[in-house]
Amino acid sequence: MLYIFCPHCGSRSQNEFAYGGDATVKRPELNKEISDQDWDNFVYLRKSPRGKHLELWHHISGCRQWIKVERDTSTHEIFKTYKADELTE
Amino acid sequence: MQKYSVFSLIKNAFSDHQNWEVAWKDPTPKKEYDVIIIGGGGHGLATAYYLAKEHNITNVAIIEKGWIGGGNVGRNTTIIRSNYMHDDNALFSEFGMNLWRKMSQDLNYNVMFSPRGIINLAHSDAQMNAYSRRGNSMRLNGIDAVLLNREEVQKRIPMADFSDNVRFPIFGGLMQPSAGTARHDAVAWGYARQADSMGVDIIQNCEVTGFDVTNGKIVGVRTSRGDIKAKKVGLCVAGSTNILAEMLNMTLPIETHLLQACVSEPVKPLLDHVVTFGAGHFYCSQSDKGEMVMGGDLDGYNSYSQRGNLPTLQHVLTEGIAMFPFLSKLKMLRTWGGIMDMSMDGSPIIDKTHIDGLYLNCGWCYGGFKATPASGWTFAHTIAQDRVHELNAGYSLNRFNTGDLIDEKGLGTKTWIS
Numbered sequence: 001m002l003y004i005f006c007p008h009c010g011s012r013s014q015n016e017f018a019y020g021g022d023a024t025v026k027r028p029e030l031n032k033e034i035s036d037q038d039w040d041n042f043v044y045l046r047k048s049p050r051g052k053h054l055e056l057w058h059h060i061s062g063c064r065q066w067i068k069v070e071r072d073t074s075t076h077e078i079f080k081t082y083k084a085d086e087l088t089e
Numbered sequence: 090m091q092k093y094s095v096f097s098l099i100k101n102a103f104s105d106h107q108n109w110e111v112a113w114k115d116p117t118p119k120k121e122y123d124v125i126i127i128g129g130g131g132h133g134l135a136t137a138y139y140l141a142k143e144h145n146i147t148n149v150a151i152i153e154k155g156w157i158g159g160g161n162v163g164r165n166t167t168i169i170r171s172n173y174m175h176d177d178n179a180l181f182s183e184f185g186m187n188l189w190r191k192m193s194q195d196l197n198y199n200v201m202f203s204p205r206g207i208i209n210l211a212h213s214d215a216q217m218n219a220y221s222r223r224g225n226s227m228r229l230n231g232i233d234a235v236l237l238n239r240e241e242v243q244k245r246i247p248m249a250d251f252s253d254n255v256r257f258p259i260f261g262g263l264m265q266p267s268a269g270t271a272r273h274d275a276v277a278w279g280y281a282r283q284a285d286s287m288g289v290d291i292i293q294n295c296e297v298t299g300f301d302v303t304n305g306k307i308v309g310v311r312t313s314r315g316d317i318k319a320k321k322v323g324l325c326v327a328g329s330t331n332i333l334a335e336m337l338n339m340t341l342p343i344e345t346h347l348l349q350a351c352v353s354e355p356v357k358p359l360l361d362h363v364v365t366f367g368a369g370h371f372y373c374s375q376s377d378k379g380e381m382v383m384g385g386d387l388d389g390y391n392s393y394s395q396r397g398n399l400p401t402l403q404h405v406l407t408e409g410i411a412m413f414p415f416l417s418k419l420k421m422l423r424t425w426g427g428i429m430d431m432s433m434d435g436s437p438i439i440d441k442t443h444i445d446g447l448y449l450n451c452g453w454c455y456g457g458f459k460a461t462p463a464s465g466w467t468f469a470h471t472i473a474q475d476r477v478h479e480l481n482a483g484y485s486l487n488r489f490n491t492g493d494l495i496d497e498k499g500l501g502t503k504t505w506i507s
Contacts (some may be wrong), residue, residue, distance in 0.1 A: 001398065001399060001400060002398065011401075013151040014398075015400055015402060019389050019390045019505055021344075021391075021503065021505070022344075022391070027163065036490070037490060040489055040490045041340070043433075043489075043502060044342040044489040044502060045341065045342055045489075046331075046340070046342070046343065046344045046433075047213075047331070047335070048331040048339060048344045048345050048391055049331070049335070049435040050331070050332055050345075050393040053391055055391065071346070071390075071442045073391045073393050073394070074391050074392075074394055075394065076392065076394060076398075077296060
């Protein structure tokens with residue numbers, strides 16, 4: 001069982017959360033001309049590192065806020081959590 | 090190589106079975122090979138075997154970080170099927186079914202292929218319609234498919250929940266009678282033994298630490314047991330694909346996720362088929378030892394840990410009990426996890442790369458085991474001929490740019506949602 005510290009609610013079990021994937025993927029800027037290749041890369045390519053991974057989680061059975069979680073993908077240790085709009089280190 | 094037969098069994102009985110040949114050797118790596126396959130799992134071993142057998146390329150090394158067959162080929166739920174709707178998947182898998190049917194004879198190794206049939210249960214009229222469509226697509230591709238109504242399903246699996254007032258009543262199901270199971274470890278060992286006998290070096294406890302690429306061409310692999318030169322290199326490392334891709338400065342449409350499986354205590358034979366729950370993600374078959382072999386959802390977050398987490402297991406088994414209430418009476422014997430190379434459209438990649446002489450085999454998601462022979466066969470062809478075979482032409486890496494996705498389940502890029 002993962003225990004995730006929601007910045008709004010405190011420590012809660014993973015059962016209250018839904019996973020949202022890689023938080024480092026950046027959508028290309030609006031109204032800016034980009035190549036098809038860049039768009040495809042944004043949609044499909046993932047680093048999927050072993051080790052530290054910054055990811056989105058949705059506290060869907062809690063405060064319903066999206067948060068960012070920094071977690072180790074090989075040990076599942078959670079280092080730090082952030083509000084969705086908070087700047088990460 | 091010593092052939093396994095009743096005669097060799099009797100002959101060796103006279104020497105108390107002390108003089109059997111080793112099934113494969115433990116060589117030290119040579120300085121150079123024509124082809125290096127990274128990953129000594131089912132796909133890697135099969136690739137080496139077909140390189141030697143079909144293309145007469147025997148100066149081949151398989152490099153394995155741990156021991157052969159210790160990854161997903163030893164961690165799956167042994168299901169073999171070709172019940173796909175899209176042509177690329179259907180034709181590729183059915184080609185594999187034909188290799189499965191003669192594998193024991195081909196490898197002189199009993200892989201215990203058991204074509205016991207798979208039944209996908211349907212729990213609504215809409216799902217029956219969808220299965221009817223899938224079954225028709227399968228039959229157009231020459232794959233056997235039978236649409237079963239509720240009574241026909243009940244006759245085959247009477248232990249399923251056919252009572253009134255269940256949340257997900259069984260409307261019927263789609264059956265592929267020729268699907269089945271095989272002894273997964275035997276598949277790895279059978280391929281390893283034959284590949285070894287044809288001259289392939291199986292090098293275990295040898296971790297890849299880097300690649301040598303010169304002028305856009307692969308020239309060798311750096312490993313924990315020294316640098317090895319190679320004209321061609323094939324990656325067959327499933328969940329570890331992204332780790333190697335990072336060494337090559339490649340970013341792939343792959344995410345690594347954790348998938349669990351489990352077996353119950355052994356019980357007397359009661360389940361003749363592989364059965365999948367249609368209202369969630371759960372599948373079940375009974376092993377020859379009598380254990381119920383079960384699996385379902387991914388744990389749901391990126392992971393390289395080969396062990397699972399209990400909330401997912403609880404969720405999956407809740408579905409199992411909804412389908413087969415008797416499961417709640419059984420004790421759990423073992424649970425384990427493996428790491429899956431989840432691709433962004435749910436279909437695999439077997440292709441060349443932008444680096445000359447480097448070939449990629451990954452993205453198997455939930456379905457790597459059944460693809461073992463077809464994957465090895467087509468990957469060997471792709472490496473040997475330096476071009477894809479028509480069977481794996483659809484499994485290209487650039488389909489994510491051209492839009493030719495093979496979205497069998499229509500899941501999209503949220504690979505952890507099933």
